[in-house]
Amino acid sequence: MTSLPTTPSKKKLGLVIDLDICVGCHACAVNCKEWNTGGHSAPLTDTDPYGADPTGVWFNRIHSFEVENEDTGGRTVHFPKSCLHCDDAPCVTVCPTGASYKREEDGIVLVNADHCIGCKLCSWACPYGAREYDEDAGVMKKCTLCVDKIYNPNLPEESRVPACVSTCPVGARSFGDLGDPDSDVSKLVAKRSGYDLMPEQECKPTNKYLPPRPKKLGNDAPPPELAPVADSSAGVIARWVDKFLSA
Amino acid sequence: MHPAKSVIFFTTASGAGYGLLALLIAGNIFGLIPAQFWLAFIGYAVSYVLITGGLLSSTFHLGHPERAWRALTQWRSSWLSREGVMAILTFIPTGLYALHQLFFPEMMQGIMGLLGVVGVICAIVTVYCTAMIYASLKPIHAWSNNYVPAGYLLLALMSGLLLLNSLLALWGFATASLQLVTLLVLGVALGWKITYWRFLDSSKSISTPESATGLGEFGAVKLFEAPHTEANYLMKEMGFKIARKHSAKLRLITLLAGFIAPILLIILGLFLGTVGSGVLMMLAVISAAIGLVTERWLFFAEARHTVGLYYGAPHA
Numbered sequence: 001m002t003s004l005p006t007t008p009s010k011k012k013l014g015l016v017i018d019l020d021i022c023v024g025c026h027a028c029a030v031n032c033k034e035w036n037t038g039g040h041s042a043p044l045t046d047t048d049p050y051g052a053d054p055t056g057v058w059f060n061r062i063h064s065f066e067v068e069n070e071d072t073g074g075r076t077v078h079f080p081k082s083c084l085h086c087d088d089a090p091c092v093t094v095c096p097t098g099a100s101y102k103r104e105e106d107g108i109v110l111v112n113a114d115h116c117i118g119c120k121l122c123s124w125a126c127p128y129g130a131r132e133y134d135e136d137a138g139v140m141k142k143c144t145l146c147v148d149k150i151y152n153p154n155l156p157e158e159s160r161v162p163a164c165v166s167t168c169p170v171g172a173r174s175f176g177d178l179g180d181p182d183s184d185v186s187k188l189v190a191k192r193s194g195y196d197l198m199p200e201q202e203c204k205p206t207n208k209y210l211p212p213r214p215k216k217l218g219n220d221a222p223p224p225e226l227a228p229v230a231d232s233s234a235g236v237i238a239r240w241v242d243k244f245l246s247a
Numbered sequence: 248m249h250p251a252k253s254v255i256f257f258t259t260a261s262g263a264g265y266g267l268l269a270l271l272i273a274g275n276i277f278g279l280i281p282a283q284f285w286l287a288f289i290g291y292a293v294s295y296v297l298i299t300g301g302l303l304s305s306t307f308h309l310g311h312p313e314r315a316w317r318a319l320t321q322w323r324s325s326w327l328s329r330e331g332v333m334a335i336l337t338f339i340p341t342g343l344y345a346l347h348q349l350f351f352p353e354m355m356q357g358i359m360g361l362l363g364v365v366g367v368i369c370a371i372v373t374v375y376c377t378a379m380i381y382a383s384l385k386p387i388h389a390w391s392n393n394y395v396p397a398g399y400l401l402l403a404l405m406s407g408l409l410l411l412n413s414l415l416a417l418w419g420f421a422t423a424s425l426q427l428v429t430l431l432v433l434g435v436a437l438g439w440k441i442t443y444w445r446f447l448d449s450s451k452s453i454s455t456p457e458s459a460t461g462l463g464e465f466g467a468v469k470l471f472e473a474p475h476t477e478a479n480y481l482m483k484e485m486g487f488k489i490a491r492k493h494s495a496k497l498r499l500i501t502l503l504a505g506f507i508a509p510i511l512l513i514i515l516g517l518f519l520g521t522v523g524s525g526v527l528m529m530l531a532v533i534s535a536a537i538g539l540v541t542e543r544w545l546f547f548a549e550a551r552h553t554v555g556l557y558y559g560a561p562h563a
Protein backbone atom coordinates (compact mmCIF):
# COMPACT_ATOMS: atom_id res chain seq x y z
CA MET A 1 0.00 0.00 0.00
CA THR A 2 1.60 3.25 -1.06
CA SER A 3 -0.30 5.52 1.23
CA LEU A 4 1.93 6.41 4.15
CA PRO A 5 1.11 4.67 7.44
CA THR A 6 -1.96 6.30 8.96
CA THR A 7 -0.46 6.16 12.41
CA PRO A 8 3.18 7.12 11.88
CA SER A 9 5.51 4.89 13.82
CA LYS A 10 6.96 6.19 17.05
CA LYS A 11 10.11 4.30 16.22
CA LYS A 12 12.11 5.99 13.46
CA LEU A 13 15.20 4.03 12.63
CA GLY A 14 17.82 5.96 10.75
CA LEU A 15 21.38 7.14 10.44
CA VAL A 16 23.27 10.12 11.77
CA ILE A 17 26.20 11.12 9.58
CA ASP A 18 28.95 13.26 11.03
CA LEU A 19 30.44 15.47 8.33
CA ASP A 20 33.12 16.60 10.75
CA ILE A 21 34.54 13.10 11.00
CA CYS A 22 33.98 11.54 7.57
CA VAL A 23 37.28 11.24 5.71
CA GLY A 24 35.73 10.23 2.38
CA CYS A 25 37.30 6.78 2.24
CA HIS A 26 34.24 5.15 0.58
CA ALA A 27 34.51 2.12 2.90
CA CYS A 28 30.82 2.38 3.85
CA ALA A 29 29.79 2.41 0.20
CA VAL A 30 31.87 -0.68 -0.48
CA ASN A 31 30.59 -2.59 2.52
CA CYS A 32 27.03 -1.53 1.71
CA LYS A 33 27.46 -3.06 -1.72
CA GLU A 34 29.06 -6.14 -0.25
CA TRP A 35 26.30 -6.81 2.29
CA ASN A 36 23.35 -5.86 0.12
CA THR A 37 24.39 -7.77 -2.97
CA GLY A 38 23.55 -10.81 -0.90
CA GLY A 39 20.71 -9.30 1.11
CA HIS A 40 17.06 -8.22 0.93
CA SER A 41 17.35 -6.55 -2.49
CA ALA A 42 20.10 -8.73 -3.95
CA PRO A 43 21.84 -8.58 -6.32
CA LEU A 44 23.18 -5.05 -6.76
CA THR A 45 23.74 -5.57 -10.45
CA ASP A 46 26.71 -4.12 -12.29
CA THR A 47 26.45 -3.72 -16.04
CA ASP A 48 29.57 -3.82 -18.18
CA PRO A 49 31.73 -3.92 -15.02
CA TYR A 50 35.02 -4.44 -16.87
CA GLY A 51 34.08 -2.67 -20.10
CA ALA A 52 34.29 0.88 -21.33
CA ASP A 53 31.06 2.08 -19.72
CA PRO A 54 30.68 0.41 -16.34
CA THR A 55 27.66 1.28 -14.24
CA GLY A 56 25.94 -0.35 -11.32
CA VAL A 57 23.55 -0.24 -8.41
CA TRP A 58 24.87 1.38 -5.22
CA PHE A 59 22.76 2.29 -2.20
CA ASN A 60 25.30 4.63 -0.70
CA ARG A 61 27.55 7.10 -2.48
CA ILE A 62 30.18 9.48 -1.19
CA HIS A 63 30.26 12.95 -2.71
CA SER A 64 32.96 15.48 -1.88
CA PHE A 65 32.18 19.17 -1.77
CA GLU A 66 34.32 22.25 -1.65
CA VAL A 67 32.94 25.02 0.52
CA GLU A 68 34.36 28.39 -0.39
CA ASN A 69 34.47 31.26 2.04
CA GLU A 70 36.56 34.43 1.67
CA ASP A 71 36.92 34.97 5.42
CA THR A 72 37.53 31.49 6.70
CA GLY A 73 39.15 29.97 3.61
CA GLY A 74 37.94 26.90 1.76
CA ARG A 75 37.26 23.51 3.19
CA THR A 76 36.55 20.09 1.77
CA VAL A 77 33.60 18.18 3.12
CA HIS A 78 33.05 14.51 2.35
CA PHE A 79 29.40 13.80 2.11
CA PRO A 80 27.98 10.25 2.18
CA LYS A 81 24.38 9.96 1.01
CA SER A 82 21.95 7.07 1.10
CA CYS A 83 18.17 6.92 1.56
CA LEU A 84 17.03 9.19 4.39
CA HIS A 85 13.93 7.08 5.19
CA CYS A 86 11.73 10.16 5.08
CA ASP A 87 8.63 10.55 7.21
CA ASP A 88 6.69 12.10 4.34
CA ALA A 89 8.31 9.99 1.67
CA PRO A 90 7.12 11.12 -1.79
CA CYS A 91 8.71 8.02 -3.33
CA VAL A 92 6.08 6.00 -1.49
CA THR A 93 2.97 7.99 -2.34
CA VAL A 94 3.72 8.28 -6.09
CA CYS A 95 4.12 4.54 -6.53
CA PRO A 96 1.18 3.25 -8.59
CA THR A 97 1.56 -0.39 -7.62
CA GLY A 98 2.02 -0.49 -3.88
CA ALA A 99 5.56 -1.82 -4.33
CA SER A 100 7.08 1.13 -2.54
CA TYR A 101 6.15 1.27 1.12
CA LYS A 102 7.07 2.65 4.51
CA ARG A 103 7.03 0.22 7.40
CA GLU A 104 4.65 1.05 10.16
CA GLU A 105 6.78 -0.53 12.89
CA ASP A 106 10.07 1.31 12.36
CA GLY A 107 9.67 3.73 9.45
CA ILE A 108 12.03 1.92 7.07
CA VAL A 109 11.20 2.61 3.39
CA LEU A 110 11.44 -0.48 1.19
CA VAL A 111 10.53 -1.73 -2.29
CA ASN A 112 8.69 -4.99 -2.87
CA ALA A 113 10.55 -6.32 -5.90
CA ASP A 114 7.74 -8.75 -6.74
CA HIS A 115 5.24 -5.93 -7.26
CA CYS A 116 7.43 -3.19 -8.78
CA ILE A 117 6.72 -2.59 -12.47
CA GLY A 118 9.87 -0.53 -12.96
CA CYS A 119 8.08 2.69 -13.95
CA LYS A 120 10.86 4.73 -12.26
CA LEU A 121 8.42 7.35 -11.01
CA CYS A 122 9.64 6.99 -7.42
CA SER A 123 13.17 7.89 -8.51
CA TRP A 124 11.77 11.10 -10.01
CA ALA A 125 9.87 11.87 -6.81
CA CYS A 126 12.85 11.49 -4.45
CA PRO A 127 14.61 14.86 -4.25
CA TYR A 128 17.79 13.24 -2.91
CA GLY A 129 18.51 10.71 -5.64
CA ALA A 130 18.34 7.80 -3.24
CA ARG A 131 16.64 5.27 -5.51
CA GLU A 132 18.51 2.98 -7.86
CA TYR A 133 17.08 1.26 -10.90
CA ASP A 134 18.32 -2.23 -11.64
CA GLU A 135 18.27 -2.50 -15.46
CA ASP A 136 18.80 -6.20 -15.25
CA ALA A 137 15.98 -7.04 -12.85
CA GLY A 138 13.72 -4.28 -14.20
CA VAL A 139 12.84 -3.09 -10.70
CA MET A 140 13.70 -0.23 -8.38
CA LYS A 141 16.05 -0.84 -5.47
CA LYS A 142 17.25 1.27 -2.59
CA CYS A 143 18.95 1.38 0.79
CA THR A 144 17.15 -1.07 3.06
CA LEU A 145 18.72 0.30 6.23
CA CYS A 146 20.14 -3.22 6.23
CA VAL A 147 16.80 -4.52 7.47
CA ASP A 148 18.19 -8.06 7.07
CA LYS A 149 21.15 -7.27 9.34
CA ILE A 150 19.76 -5.05 12.09
CA TYR A 151 17.11 -7.64 13.04
CA ASN A 152 19.17 -10.72 12.24
CA PRO A 153 19.01 -13.12 15.22
CA ASN A 154 21.91 -15.13 13.79
CA LEU A 155 24.27 -12.27 14.32
CA PRO A 156 25.75 -11.29 17.66
CA GLU A 157 23.94 -8.34 19.23
CA GLU A 158 26.73 -5.83 18.52
CA SER A 159 26.75 -6.71 14.80
CA ARG A 160 23.07 -5.84 14.37
CA VAL A 161 23.79 -2.42 12.87
CA PRO A 162 23.83 -1.42 9.20
CA ALA A 163 26.86 -2.54 7.21
CA CYS A 164 27.91 1.03 6.50
CA VAL A 165 27.87 1.86 10.20
CA SER A 166 29.86 -1.15 11.34
CA THR A 167 32.51 -0.64 8.68
CA CYS A 168 33.21 3.07 9.04
CA PRO A 169 36.83 3.26 10.26
CA VAL A 170 36.40 6.64 11.91
CA GLY A 171 32.93 6.24 13.42
CA ALA A 172 31.30 8.91 11.28
CA ARG A 173 28.03 6.99 11.06
CA SER A 174 25.66 6.24 13.91
CA PHE A 175 22.49 4.18 13.82
CA GLY A 176 19.52 4.28 16.13
CA ASP A 177 15.96 5.34 16.86
CA LEU A 178 15.54 8.99 15.97
CA GLY A 179 11.92 8.90 17.10
CA ASP A 180 13.01 8.44 20.71
CA PRO A 181 14.34 11.73 22.10
CA ASP A 182 16.35 9.84 24.75
CA SER A 183 18.24 7.59 22.34
CA ASP A 184 21.97 8.09 21.87
CA VAL A 185 21.50 9.24 18.29
CA SER A 186 18.83 11.79 19.23
CA LYS A 187 21.08 13.17 21.97
CA LEU A 188 23.96 13.40 19.53
CA VAL A 189 21.78 15.26 17.04
CA ALA A 190 20.63 17.68 19.75
CA LYS A 191 24.17 18.28 21.02
CA ARG A 192 25.73 18.85 17.61
CA SER A 193 22.79 20.67 15.96
CA GLY A 194 22.09 17.93 13.46
CA TYR A 195 20.01 19.02 10.50
CA ASP A 196 17.80 17.83 7.63
CA LEU A 197 18.89 17.93 3.98
CA MET A 198 16.67 20.15 1.80
CA PRO A 199 13.97 20.78 4.40
CA GLU A 200 12.20 22.93 1.79
CA GLN A 201 11.29 19.77 -0.11
CA GLU A 202 9.12 18.84 2.88
CA CYS A 203 9.97 15.14 2.99
CA LYS A 204 10.87 15.22 6.70
CA PRO A 205 13.93 12.97 6.39
CA THR A 206 14.74 10.72 9.33
CA ASN A 207 18.50 10.64 8.72
CA LYS A 208 20.34 13.62 10.14
CA TYR A 209 23.64 15.26 9.26
CA LEU A 210 26.03 16.77 11.78
CA PRO A 211 27.83 19.90 10.52
CA PRO A 212 31.62 20.14 10.39
CA ARG A 213 32.99 21.87 13.48
CA PRO A 214 34.16 25.45 12.91
CA LYS A 215 37.78 25.77 11.79
CA LYS A 216 40.25 27.04 14.37
CA LEU A 217 41.32 30.44 13.12
CA GLY A 218 44.02 32.97 14.14
CA ASN A 219 46.82 30.47 14.54
CA ASP A 220 49.09 31.80 11.81
CA ALA A 221 52.39 31.63 13.78
CA PRO A 222 55.04 29.34 12.22
CA PRO A 223 55.58 26.03 13.99
CA PRO A 224 58.14 26.29 16.83
CA GLU A 225 61.79 25.47 16.03
CA LEU A 226 62.63 21.86 16.62
CA ALA A 227 64.90 21.38 19.58
CA PRO A 228 67.92 19.10 18.97
CA VAL A 229 67.31 15.66 20.52
CA ALA A 230 70.76 15.62 22.06
CA ASP A 231 73.45 18.10 23.08
CA SER A 232 77.17 17.56 23.74
CA SER A 233 76.51 16.27 27.23
CA ALA A 234 74.64 13.31 25.82
CA GLY A 235 76.18 9.91 25.50
CA VAL A 236 78.08 8.69 22.46
CA ILE A 237 75.23 6.69 20.94
CA ALA A 238 72.75 9.54 21.35
CA ARG A 239 75.18 11.96 19.68
CA TRP A 240 75.82 9.49 16.92
CA VAL A 241 72.09 9.04 16.32
CA ASP A 242 71.64 12.81 16.30
CA LYS A 243 74.42 13.24 13.76
CA PHE A 244 73.01 10.49 11.61
CA LEU A 245 69.49 11.90 11.66
CA SER A 246 70.48 15.49 10.98
CA ALA A 247 72.83 14.56 8.11
CA MET B 248 15.13 14.71 -17.23
CA HIS B 249 15.77 11.96 -19.76
CA PRO B 250 13.26 12.28 -22.64
CA ALA B 251 12.00 8.72 -23.15
CA LYS B 252 10.46 8.22 -26.61
CA SER B 253 7.66 6.00 -25.34
CA VAL B 254 6.49 8.59 -22.82
CA ILE B 255 6.71 11.44 -25.34
CA PHE B 256 4.63 9.47 -27.83
CA PHE B 257 2.20 8.40 -25.13
CA THR B 258 1.48 11.87 -23.78
CA THR B 259 1.16 13.58 -27.18
CA ALA B 260 -0.84 10.83 -28.90
CA SER B 261 -3.22 10.11 -26.06
CA GLY B 262 -3.69 13.85 -25.46
CA ALA B 263 -4.74 14.32 -29.09
CA GLY B 264 -6.92 11.20 -28.91
CA TYR B 265 -8.78 12.36 -25.79
CA GLY B 266 -9.15 15.84 -27.28
CA LEU B 267 -10.73 14.51 -30.47
CA LEU B 268 -12.90 12.03 -28.55
CA ALA B 269 -14.29 14.70 -26.24
CA LEU B 270 -14.95 17.04 -29.17
CA LEU B 271 -16.71 14.35 -31.23
CA ILE B 272 -19.05 13.53 -28.36
CA ALA B 273 -19.68 17.13 -27.36
CA GLY B 274 -20.20 18.07 -31.01
CA ASN B 275 -22.76 15.31 -31.42
CA ILE B 276 -24.62 16.14 -28.21
CA PHE B 277 -25.02 19.74 -29.25
CA GLY B 278 -25.65 18.86 -32.90
CA LEU B 279 -22.66 20.84 -34.09
CA ILE B 280 -21.17 18.04 -36.15
CA PRO B 281 -23.12 16.77 -39.18
CA ALA B 282 -24.54 13.29 -38.47
CA GLN B 283 -22.62 11.36 -41.06
CA PHE B 284 -21.84 7.71 -40.31
CA TRP B 285 -18.36 7.42 -41.81
CA LEU B 286 -17.24 10.78 -40.50
CA ALA B 287 -18.15 9.71 -36.96
CA PHE B 288 -16.81 6.19 -37.46
CA ILE B 289 -13.40 7.33 -38.68
CA GLY B 290 -13.34 10.06 -36.04
CA TYR B 291 -13.88 7.62 -33.16
CA ALA B 292 -11.48 5.12 -34.74
CA VAL B 293 -8.73 7.75 -34.94
CA SER B 294 -9.27 8.77 -31.29
CA TYR B 295 -9.18 5.23 -29.99
CA VAL B 296 -6.13 4.31 -32.06
CA LEU B 297 -4.28 7.35 -30.68
CA ILE B 298 -5.39 6.65 -27.10
CA THR B 299 -4.73 2.91 -27.12
CA GLY B 300 -1.48 3.31 -29.05
CA GLY B 301 -0.34 5.85 -26.50
CA LEU B 302 -1.32 3.71 -23.54
CA LEU B 303 0.43 0.66 -24.97
CA SER B 304 3.57 2.63 -25.76
CA SER B 305 3.66 3.91 -22.18
CA THR B 306 4.03 0.33 -20.97
CA PHE B 307 7.07 -0.23 -23.21
CA HIS B 308 9.39 1.65 -20.90
CA LEU B 309 8.38 -0.39 -17.87
CA GLY B 310 10.79 -2.90 -16.39
CA HIS B 311 7.89 -5.35 -15.97
CA PRO B 312 5.07 -4.62 -18.46
CA GLU B 313 3.36 -7.90 -17.52
CA ARG B 314 2.66 -6.47 -14.06
CA ALA B 315 1.16 -3.25 -15.43
CA TRP B 316 -2.26 -4.14 -13.99
CA ARG B 317 -0.83 -3.53 -10.53
CA ALA B 318 -0.60 0.13 -11.43
CA LEU B 319 -4.39 0.35 -11.11
CA THR B 320 -4.38 -0.35 -7.39
CA GLN B 321 -2.98 2.78 -5.70
CA TRP B 322 -5.35 5.48 -6.95
CA ARG B 323 -5.73 6.80 -3.41
CA SER B 324 -2.25 8.31 -3.40
CA SER B 325 -0.67 8.05 -6.86
CA TRP B 326 -1.49 10.21 -9.88
CA LEU B 327 0.02 7.58 -12.18
CA SER B 328 -2.40 5.04 -10.78
CA ARG B 329 -5.31 7.49 -11.08
CA GLU B 330 -4.40 8.08 -14.69
CA GLY B 331 -4.43 4.35 -15.42
CA VAL B 332 -7.80 3.92 -13.72
CA MET B 333 -9.30 6.93 -15.50
CA ALA B 334 -7.94 5.82 -18.88
CA ILE B 335 -9.75 2.52 -18.53
CA LEU B 336 -12.93 4.02 -17.05
CA THR B 337 -13.11 6.52 -19.92
CA PHE B 338 -13.50 3.68 -22.42
CA ILE B 339 -16.88 2.74 -20.88
CA PRO B 340 -19.05 5.87 -21.28
CA THR B 341 -17.29 7.07 -24.42
CA GLY B 342 -17.36 3.62 -26.03
CA LEU B 343 -21.06 3.15 -25.25
CA TYR B 344 -21.80 6.62 -26.54
CA ALA B 345 -19.86 6.03 -29.77
CA LEU B 346 -21.62 2.69 -30.37
CA HIS B 347 -24.94 4.31 -29.68
CA GLN B 348 -24.28 7.20 -32.02
CA LEU B 349 -23.04 4.95 -34.81
CA PHE B 350 -25.42 2.01 -34.66
CA PHE B 351 -28.47 2.74 -32.47
CA PRO B 352 -29.05 6.49 -32.74
CA GLU B 353 -32.78 6.10 -31.99
CA MET B 354 -32.45 4.35 -28.64
CA MET B 355 -32.47 5.90 -25.16
CA GLN B 356 -31.59 9.39 -26.34
CA GLY B 357 -31.87 11.08 -22.93
CA ILE B 358 -29.68 8.64 -21.04
CA MET B 359 -27.14 8.55 -23.84
CA GLY B 360 -26.77 12.30 -23.75
CA LEU B 361 -25.94 12.05 -20.07
CA LEU B 362 -23.49 9.23 -20.74
CA GLY B 363 -21.86 11.42 -23.39
CA VAL B 364 -21.39 14.24 -20.89
CA VAL B 365 -19.86 11.78 -18.42
CA GLY B 366 -17.56 10.54 -21.20
CA VAL B 367 -16.37 14.05 -22.02
CA ILE B 368 -15.66 14.73 -18.34
CA CYS B 369 -13.76 11.42 -18.03
CA ALA B 370 -11.59 12.30 -21.04
CA ILE B 371 -10.73 15.69 -19.54
CA VAL B 372 -9.98 14.16 -16.13
CA THR B 373 -7.71 11.55 -17.72
CA VAL B 374 -5.60 14.23 -19.43
CA TYR B 375 -5.53 16.14 -16.16
CA CYS B 376 -4.27 13.04 -14.33
CA THR B 377 -1.49 12.61 -16.90
CA ALA B 378 -0.41 16.19 -16.30
CA MET B 379 -0.57 15.79 -12.53
CA ILE B 380 1.89 12.89 -12.63
CA TYR B 381 4.45 15.55 -13.59
CA ALA B 382 2.97 18.53 -11.76
CA SER B 383 3.04 16.65 -8.45
CA LEU B 384 6.81 16.07 -8.54
CA LYS B 385 8.21 18.72 -6.26
CA PRO B 386 11.92 18.09 -6.96
CA ILE B 387 11.38 19.17 -10.59
CA HIS B 388 10.86 22.91 -10.67
CA ALA B 389 9.90 22.95 -14.36
CA TRP B 390 7.01 20.59 -13.68
CA SER B 391 5.61 21.31 -10.25
CA ASN B 392 3.55 24.34 -11.20
CA ASN B 393 0.10 25.19 -12.57
CA TYR B 394 1.36 25.85 -16.09
CA VAL B 395 1.78 22.12 -16.59
CA PRO B 396 -1.83 20.88 -16.16
CA ALA B 397 -3.09 23.96 -18.03
CA GLY B 398 -0.72 23.17 -20.89
CA TYR B 399 -1.59 19.48 -21.13
CA LEU B 400 -5.31 20.32 -21.29
CA LEU B 401 -4.78 23.15 -23.75
CA LEU B 402 -2.61 21.10 -26.10
CA ALA B 403 -5.04 18.16 -25.96
CA LEU B 404 -7.87 20.50 -26.95
CA MET B 405 -5.73 22.11 -29.63
CA SER B 406 -4.65 18.84 -31.26
CA GLY B 407 -8.21 17.48 -31.00
CA LEU B 408 -9.53 20.57 -32.76
CA LEU B 409 -6.97 20.30 -35.55
CA LEU B 410 -7.87 16.64 -36.10
CA LEU B 411 -11.59 17.39 -36.05
CA ASN B 412 -11.17 20.22 -38.54
CA SER B 413 -9.31 18.05 -40.99
CA LEU B 414 -11.90 15.28 -40.71
CA LEU B 415 -14.65 17.79 -41.35
CA ALA B 416 -12.72 19.22 -44.29
CA LEU B 417 -12.24 15.73 -45.77
CA TRP B 418 -16.01 15.20 -45.70
CA GLY B 419 -16.60 18.65 -47.10
CA PHE B 420 -18.16 19.96 -43.88
CA ALA B 421 -15.48 22.50 -43.02
CA THR B 422 -17.01 25.42 -41.15
CA ALA B 423 -15.42 28.80 -40.78
CA SER B 424 -16.73 29.19 -37.23
CA LEU B 425 -14.97 26.05 -35.99
CA GLN B 426 -11.79 27.13 -37.74
CA LEU B 427 -11.97 30.48 -36.01
CA VAL B 428 -12.35 28.71 -32.66
CA THR B 429 -9.31 26.60 -33.55
CA LEU B 430 -7.35 29.73 -34.39
CA LEU B 431 -8.30 31.18 -31.02
CA VAL B 432 -7.17 28.03 -29.15
CA LEU B 433 -3.91 27.95 -31.14
CA GLY B 434 -3.30 31.56 -30.16
CA VAL B 435 -3.99 30.89 -26.48
CA ALA B 436 -1.76 27.80 -26.55
CA LEU B 437 1.02 29.79 -28.19
CA GLY B 438 0.72 32.43 -25.49
CA TRP B 439 0.80 29.77 -22.82
CA LYS B 440 3.95 28.19 -24.24
CA ILE B 441 5.78 31.52 -24.38
CA THR B 442 4.69 32.36 -20.83
CA TYR B 443 5.86 28.96 -19.62
CA TRP B 444 9.30 29.42 -21.18
CA ARG B 445 9.55 32.89 -19.64
CA PHE B 446 8.77 31.35 -16.28
CA LEU B 447 11.36 28.60 -16.85
CA ASP B 448 14.08 31.07 -17.84
CA SER B 449 13.45 33.51 -15.03
CA SER B 450 13.05 31.19 -12.05
CA LYS B 451 14.70 28.21 -10.45
CA SER B 452 14.14 25.64 -7.75
CA ILE B 453 14.13 26.79 -4.13
CA SER B 454 16.68 24.07 -3.47
CA THR B 455 20.37 24.91 -3.94
CA PRO B 456 23.69 23.11 -3.48
CA GLU B 457 23.76 24.84 -0.09
CA SER B 458 20.39 23.49 1.05
CA ALA B 459 21.09 20.08 -0.50
CA THR B 460 24.20 19.68 1.63
CA GLY B 461 23.24 21.93 4.54
CA LEU B 462 26.68 23.52 4.29
CA GLY B 463 25.51 26.99 3.26
CA GLU B 464 26.45 28.53 6.60
CA PHE B 465 30.10 27.76 5.84
CA GLY B 466 30.15 29.31 2.38
CA ALA B 467 29.38 28.65 -1.27
CA VAL B 468 29.13 24.93 -2.02
CA LYS B 469 30.67 23.38 -5.14
CA LEU B 470 31.14 19.75 -6.09
CA PHE B 471 34.77 18.80 -5.59
CA GLU B 472 34.62 15.15 -6.53
CA ALA B 473 31.72 13.03 -7.77
CA PRO B 474 31.18 9.67 -6.07
CA HIS B 475 32.59 7.82 -9.07
CA THR B 476 34.15 8.36 -12.46
CA GLU B 477 31.35 6.88 -14.61
CA ALA B 478 27.76 8.00 -15.06
CA ASN B 479 25.17 6.24 -12.92
CA TYR B 480 21.42 5.70 -13.28
CA LEU B 481 20.61 8.95 -11.47
CA MET B 482 22.80 11.02 -13.74
CA LYS B 483 21.46 9.38 -16.90
CA GLU B 484 17.81 9.55 -15.88
CA MET B 485 17.65 12.82 -13.92
CA GLY B 486 20.82 14.59 -14.95
CA PHE B 487 19.99 14.75 -18.67
CA LYS B 488 21.32 18.07 -19.96
CA ILE B 489 20.58 19.92 -23.13
CA ALA B 490 22.83 22.62 -24.52
CA ARG B 491 21.31 26.09 -24.51
CA LYS B 492 21.79 26.57 -28.24
CA HIS B 493 20.02 23.28 -28.98
CA SER B 494 17.12 24.16 -26.77
CA ALA B 495 16.83 27.57 -28.45
CA LYS B 496 16.65 25.86 -31.85
CA LEU B 497 14.11 23.32 -30.66
CA ARG B 498 11.98 26.02 -29.07
CA LEU B 499 11.89 27.78 -32.42
CA ILE B 500 10.81 24.55 -34.14
CA THR B 501 8.09 24.13 -31.52
CA LEU B 502 6.80 27.66 -32.06
CA LEU B 503 6.92 27.52 -35.86
CA ALA B 504 5.71 23.98 -36.48
CA GLY B 505 3.43 23.64 -33.48
CA PHE B 506 1.58 26.93 -33.55
CA ILE B 507 2.54 29.50 -36.17
CA ALA B 508 2.45 27.25 -39.27
CA PRO B 509 -0.98 25.78 -38.34
CA ILE B 510 -2.31 29.29 -37.69
CA LEU B 511 -1.12 30.52 -41.11
CA LEU B 512 -2.36 27.39 -42.88
CA ILE B 513 -5.83 27.73 -41.37
CA ILE B 514 -6.04 31.43 -42.23
CA LEU B 515 -4.98 30.63 -45.78
CA GLY B 516 -7.60 27.89 -45.90
CA LEU B 517 -10.32 30.34 -44.95
CA PHE B 518 -9.75 32.08 -48.29
CA LEU B 519 -9.53 28.93 -50.39
CA GLY B 520 -12.27 26.58 -51.46
CA THR B 521 -13.16 23.36 -49.63
CA VAL B 522 -10.62 21.17 -51.43
CA GLY B 523 -7.77 23.57 -50.84
CA SER B 524 -8.64 24.08 -47.19
CA GLY B 525 -8.83 20.29 -46.69
CA VAL B 526 -5.28 19.85 -47.93
CA LEU B 527 -4.07 22.77 -45.82
CA MET B 528 -5.79 21.32 -42.74
CA MET B 529 -3.94 18.04 -43.20
CA LEU B 530 -0.70 19.96 -43.51
CA ALA B 531 -1.57 21.84 -40.33
CA VAL B 532 -2.09 18.53 -38.50
CA ILE B 533 1.27 17.17 -39.67
CA SER B 534 3.06 20.37 -38.78
CA ALA B 535 1.43 20.54 -35.35
CA ALA B 536 2.36 16.91 -34.69
CA ILE B 537 6.02 17.70 -35.34
CA GLY B 538 5.78 20.81 -33.17
CA LEU B 539 4.04 19.06 -30.28
CA VAL B 540 6.42 16.12 -30.21
CA THR B 541 9.30 18.62 -30.08
CA GLU B 542 7.47 20.51 -27.35
CA ARG B 543 7.10 17.34 -25.28
CA TRP B 544 10.73 16.36 -25.85
CA LEU B 545 11.78 19.75 -24.53
CA PHE B 546 9.36 19.42 -21.61
CA PHE B 547 11.54 16.55 -20.41
CA ALA B 548 14.95 17.66 -21.66
CA GLU B 549 14.74 21.14 -20.13
CA ALA B 550 13.48 19.96 -16.74
CA ARG B 551 16.11 19.89 -14.00
CA HIS B 552 15.91 17.65 -10.95
CA THR B 553 17.24 18.50 -7.49
CA VAL B 554 19.47 15.42 -7.56
CA GLY B 555 21.66 17.35 -10.00
CA LEU B 556 22.68 19.55 -7.05
CA TYR B 557 24.63 16.58 -5.68
CA TYR B 558 26.40 16.16 -9.01
CA GLY B 559 27.69 19.64 -9.63
CA ALA B 560 24.65 21.52 -10.95
CA PRO B 561 24.75 25.11 -9.64
CA HIS B 562 20.95 25.23 -9.45
CA ALA B 563 17.94 23.03 -10.12
Ligand code: SF4
Nearest residue numbers: 083084085086091126
Ligand atom coordinates in the same frame (compact mmCIF):
# COMPACT_ATOMS: atom_id res chain seq x y z
S1 SF4 C 1 15.43 9.69 0.68
FE1 SF4 C 1 14.28 9.47 -1.22
S2 SF4 C 1 14.02 7.25 -1.43
FE2 SF4 C 1 14.54 7.63 0.69
S3 SF4 C 1 12.57 7.85 1.75
FE3 SF4 C 1 13.25 9.91 1.23
S4 SF4 C 1 12.26 10.30 -0.73
FE4 SF4 C 1 12.18 8.09 -0.43
Ligand code: SF4
Nearest residue numbers: 095116117119120122
Ligand atom coordinates in the same frame (compact mmCIF):
# COMPACT_ATOMS: atom_id res chain seq x y z
S1 SF4 D 1 9.51 1.90 -10.05
FE1 SF4 D 1 8.49 0.32 -8.80
S2 SF4 D 1 8.62 1.09 -6.69
FE2 SF4 D 1 9.04 2.83 -8.06
S3 SF4 D 1 7.07 3.83 -8.37
FE3 SF4 D 1 7.30 2.37 -10.07
S4 SF4 D 1 6.32 0.49 -9.34
FE4 SF4 D 1 6.64 1.79 -7.53
Ligand code: SF4
Nearest residue numbers: 032143145146162164
Ligand atom coordinates in the same frame (compact mmCIF):
# COMPACT_ATOMS: atom_id res chain seq x y z
S1 SF4 E 1 21.99 1.23 5.87
FE1 SF4 E 1 22.66 -0.61 4.75
S2 SF4 E 1 21.71 -0.39 2.75
FE2 SF4 E 1 21.62 1.64 3.70
S3 SF4 E 1 23.51 2.69 3.05
FE3 SF4 E 1 24.00 1.69 4.98
S4 SF4 E 1 24.85 -0.31 4.38
FE4 SF4 E 1 23.76 0.52 2.60
